[in-house]
Amino acid sequence: MSLPIYATTGQKIWYYSFRVIVGLILFFLIAPIIIIIPLSFNAENFFTFTPKMLALDPEGYSLKHYRDFFSNPDWIRPLQNSLIIAPFATIISVSLGTLAAIGLSQSHVPFRRGIMAILISPMIVPLIISATGMFFFYSQMGLWMEETFGISKSLSGYIKVILAHAALGIPFVIITVTATLVGFDQSLTRAAANMGATPTVTFFRVQMPLILPGVISGGLFAFITSFDEVVVVLFVGAAAQKTLPWQMFTGLREQISPTILAVATVLVGISILLLATVEMLRRRSERLRGMSPS
Amino acid sequence: MAEQVLAADGTPLKASLNRALRRQKMRALVLIAPLLLFIMLTFIIPIGQMLFRSVENSIVADTIPRTVVALDNWDASGDAEPDEIVFQALFYDLFVASEAKLHTRLGSRLNYESSGISSLFRKSGRGLDDIADVYKDAFVDQNDVWADGAFWFEMMNTADGAPSADGVFAQQRDLLGNLTSSSVRKNIGFLPNQEIARALPLTTQTYTEWALYVANFDDDVVADEKPWESVYAALFDDLHAPGAAERLANYTGTGADELNSALAIVDTIPDQPYHAAFADLDDGWLSPDVWRTIQAYAPRFTSGYFLNAIDLQNTDDGVEWRPENEQIYLTLFVRTMIMSMTITISCILLGYPVAWMLANLPARKANMLMILVLLPFWTSLLVRTSAWKVLLQNQGVINDLLVWAGFVADDNRLALINNATGTVIAMTHILLPFMILPLYSVMQTIPISYLRAAKSLGATNWTAFWRVYFPQSVPGIGAGSILVFILSIGYYITPEIVGGTKGVFISNRIAYHISSSLNWGLAAALGAILLAIVLALYWAYDRIVGIDNVKLGG
Numbered sequence: 001m002s003l004p005i006y007a008t009t010g011q012k013i014w015y016y017s018f019r020v021i022v023g024l025i026l027f028f029l030i031a032p033i034i035i036i037i038p039l040s041f042n043a044e045n046f047f048t049f050t051p052k053m054l055a056l057d058p059e060g061y062s063l064k065h066y067r068d069f070f071s072n073p074d075w076i077r078p079l080q081n082s083l084i085i086a087p088f089a090t091i092i093s094v095s096l097g098t099l100a101a102i103g104l105s106q107s108h109v110p111f112r113r114g115i116m117a118i119l120i121s122p123m124i125v126p127l128i129i130s131a132t133g134m135f136f137f138y139s140q141m142g143l144w145m146e147e148t149f150g151i152s153k154s155l156s157g158y159i160k161v162i163l164a165h166a167a168l169g170i171p172f173v174i175i176t177v178t179a180t181l182v183g184f185d186q187s188l189t190r191a192a193a194n195m196g197a198t199p200t201v202t203f204f205r206v207q208m209p210l211i212l213p214g215v216i217s218g219g220l221f222a223f224i225t226s227f228d229e230v231v232v233v234l235f236v237g238a239a240a241q242k243t244l245p246w247q248m249f250t251g252l253r254e255q256i257s258p259t260i261l262a263v264a265t266v267l268v269g270i271s272i273l274l275l276a277t278v279e280m281l282r283r284r285s286e287r288l289r290g291m292s293p294s
Numbered sequence: 295m296a297e298q299v300l301a302a303d304g305t306p307l308k309a310s311l312n313r314a315l316r317r318q319k320m321r322a323l324v325l326i327a328p329l330l331l332f333i334m335l336t337f338i339i340p341i342g343q344m345l346f347r348s349v350e351n352s353i354v355a356d357t358i359p360r361t362v363v364a365l366d367n368w369d370a371s372g373d374a375e376p377d378e379i380v381f382q383a384l385f386y387d388l389f390v391a392s393e394a395k396l397h398t399r400l401g402s403r404l405n406y407e408s409s410g411i412s413s414l415f416r417k418s419g420r421g422l423d424d425i426a427d428v429y430k431d432a433f434v435d436q437n438d439v440w441a442d443g444a445f446w447f448e449m450m451n452t453a454d455g456a457p458s459a460d461g462v463f464a465q466q467r468d469l470l471g472n473l474t475s476s477s478v479r480k481n482i483g484f485l486p487n488q489e490i491a492r493a494l495p496l497t498t499q500t501y502t503e504w505a506l507y508v509a510n511f512d513d514d515v516v517a518d519e520k521p522w523e524s525v526y527a528a529l530f531d532d533l534h535a536p537g538a539a540e541r542l543a544n545y546t547g548t549g550a551d552e553l554n555s556a557l558a559i560v561d562t563i564p565d566q567p568y569h570a571a572f573a574d575l576d577d578g579w580l581s582p583d584v585w586r587t588i589q590a591y592a593p594r595f596t597s598g599y600f601l602n603a604i605d606l607q608n609t610d611d612g613v614e615w616r617p618e619n620e621q622i623y624l625t626l627f628v629r630t631m632i633m634s635m636t637i638t639i640s641c642i643l644l645g646y647p648v649a650w651m652l653a654n655l656p657a658r659k660a661n662m663l664m665i666l667v668l669l670p671f672w673t674s675l676l677v678r679t680s681a682w683k684v685l686l687q688n689q690g691v692i693n694d695l696l697v698w699a700g701f702v703a704d705d706n707r708l709a710l711i712n713n714a715t716g717t718v719i720a721m722t723h724i725l726l727p728f729m730i731l732p733l734y735s736v737m738q739t740i741p742i743s744y745l746r747a748a749k750s751l752g753a754t755n756w757t758a759f760w761r762v763y764f765p766q767s768v769p770g771i772g773a774g775s776i777l778v779f780i781l782s783i784g785y786y787i788t789p790e791i792v793g794g795t796k797g798v799f800i801s802n803r804i805a806y807h808i809s810s811s812l813n814w815g816l817a818a819a820l821g822a823i824l825l826a827i828v829l830a831l832y833w834a835y836d837r838i839v840g841i842d843n844v845k846l847g848g
Contacts, residue, residue: 032681047684096329103325126784128801137340167336228674248676264677271672
């Protein structure tokens with residue numbers, strides 16, 4: 001779509017102004033995320049560029065907000081909670097979700113559409129409604145767990161949040177894994193069975209390596225869903241389960257401290273890593289299945 | 295007759311194939327079952343329970359069960375307060391409810407329907423002891439033994455081998471279980487005996503209720519404790535009731551002598567009718583309006599929350615609009631819709647050029663630009679919201695920039711946050727990738743040569759775009775719009791942080807009712823309406839695009 005040499009002046013003007021417009025929109029998309037990175041190195045407790053920063057004076061920059069993030073218990077504790085809850089939720093969503101996706105991809109599944117609708121419903125229902133429903137149900141479930149199994153309030157709190165987050169992450173696993181399985185050649189499993197492999201061996205040595213990229217990116221989606229989730233944990237969890245997004249939310253609503261920008265920058269770094277991983281996995285999966293990367 | 299085809303093992307091929315198919319279906323279902331069960335338990339049941347809660351209204355019938363039954367015969371259209379029997383029932387209901395500290399809960403519930411009831415319940419809960427103290431003092435003055443918990447226990451309990459009043463026990467257990475919404479199944483080491491239940495029916499009920507309560511909730515031993523004041527009131531009511539002397543004459547068990555001497559002094563105790571006692575606590579109890587509200591909300595199911603959620607109310611003359619100054623929810627629903635629409639349109643306007651550019655650039659360049667779209671998509675929602683909170687502030691980067699460029703005066707900075715503008719800007723940014731990605735995947739399939747063909751047939755640039763390209767991209771716009779619209783009407787976090795009071799959505803109101811006002815029924819009703827809207831939109835989405843075509847990250 002390059003400009004032909006016979007283009008008129010009007011066409012040239014449109015061609016370039018269109019590019020400028022698109023550039024501005026992309027700037028709108030990316031700028032808010034980029035701009036918080038330099039702001040997080042502010043030596044003052046301001047949320048805007050100080051004259052010193054604009055003059056690129058080293059004294060205008062500092063790591064103090066990062067030091068606060070990694071030393072202040074108000075931030076350490078939520079970070080730990082997030083790192084406890086998200087992996088467990090991911091393991092549950094990925095293990096159950098992968099099995100179900102394999103089941104769903106068989107050629108004859110009764111009530112397939114209905115089952116699919118139920119399984120991806122946590123993604124469809126607005127979070128505030130899921131949170132409301134879970135708020136009522138999980139508080140009773142927590143009491144029941146404490147009475148029946150005699151576990152502590154804090155442990156039952158973690159279990160509640162993990163189960164809730166696992167439910168929210170499942171649609172993403174189902175969608176990515178079923179998408180990978182669409183291109184999966186079922187005759188490979190038959191070939192393996194033909195050569196004497198048990199179903200378990202077939203699954204782990206033939207099917208799993210081929211759909212692994214889809215499983216991992218589904219897992220990353222599930223992880224980020226839990227790691228980034230705030231509405232449900234706000235309603236289901238107690239103060240002992242305060243996660244990083246919850247702490248950020250409280251910070252934003254009550255007294256906003258510049259440390260939040262340092263946290264945000266760290267999280268942006270994590271998203272860049274995740275994005276790169278998912279993109280790499282997608283290409284690898286397409287190559288494995290003999291498709292050309294688009 | 296055609297010869298039947300046989301499989302290798304000799305069974306008919308048809309049956310053999312059917313069996314294989316059935317086995318395959320079973321295997322698929324076995325793989326799916328654990329997840330289906332998990333989602334049912336952790337997600338579908340909670341949502342169903344929420345929907346149930348939007349019509350459920352057991353609180354009145356659970357907290358004051360005897361009153362509700364007694365109130366059945368009261369004529370709500372008249373101007374008279376209910377009979378003495380209703381007030382008597384209310385006394386025993388409220389007494390146990392206030393011991394369990396649950397009477398205020400009922401007060402707040404009824405307060406949603408008619409303001410002022412909350413304080414009526416709160417005040418009365420504190421005064422109930424005084425009503426009953428008169429009787430307790432009189433009985434104890436007559437004989438010290440009435441203040442002795444062990445004596446009471448011996449009198450009420452079933453001795454070995456004696457018949458017990460199991461019916462009374464089970465009934466009180468159910469009432470207390472409903473009231474406290476917990477199972478009162480502990481073995482309390484007490485069963486009322488049948489003989490005393492015949493002689494002193496009300497006392498037995500009240501004592502049993504007390505025994506169940508202290509053993510289950512205070513972890514006390516029934517025999518060691520002194521009963522509540524309400525038990526003395528019940529004793530008075532029993533002894534004062536017509537036919538008390540005959541009933542007592544047949545009673546020969548423990549405490550028969552003490553009871554007979556108590557019967558002798560009953561007439562000396564000043565008899566204060568319950569309705570007068572309640573009127574002393576608060577004359578609101580004599581108002582038929584209060585009783586009408588209680589009677590109206592006594593059934594276990596109500597449409598009240600749903601009516602409230604759309605600014606209607608139940609009155610004596612049927613369903614009516616709420617007063618003008620109390621109508622907030624319809625406005626909020628309309629605002630949610632309008633703002634979601636604004637956000638969707640902004641996303642179309644901003645997303646269309648970008649998607650077009652991405653679809654028509656060479657793959658390598660398009661992938662580079664795609665990163666700029668995917669990075670925000672992958673970035674934490676909280677990060678993007680905090681970025682906008684920082685940028686849009688009065689002293690934030692955008693206002694600083696505008697002042698520096700001279701567009702606005704320093705003392706007249708733009709109010710970009712804590713209003714609808716802030717919500718629309720931040721949410722457009724957050725939801726834009728959800729518009730660009732479906733648009734892009736549709737546009738990729740439109741061959742650019744159609745445009746050239748149109749032009750070579752004499753169309754202007756605009757005609758070629760509008761008559762040839764645009765119609766083919768409409769499915770992408772539809773998919774993206776529905777997705778963005780659905781996501782935005784249920785948004786909570788961003789409006790809460792950048793929306794102030796003018797830029798909040800219905801979801802913020804739901805959260806408010808859950809965590810601050812504690813009107814959970816209303817929150818559930820609002821949630822049910824929002825859920826219905828979203829499901830209708832998804833049904834449309836499924837029709838247009840197909841749920842299976844939901845794609846993530848391109």
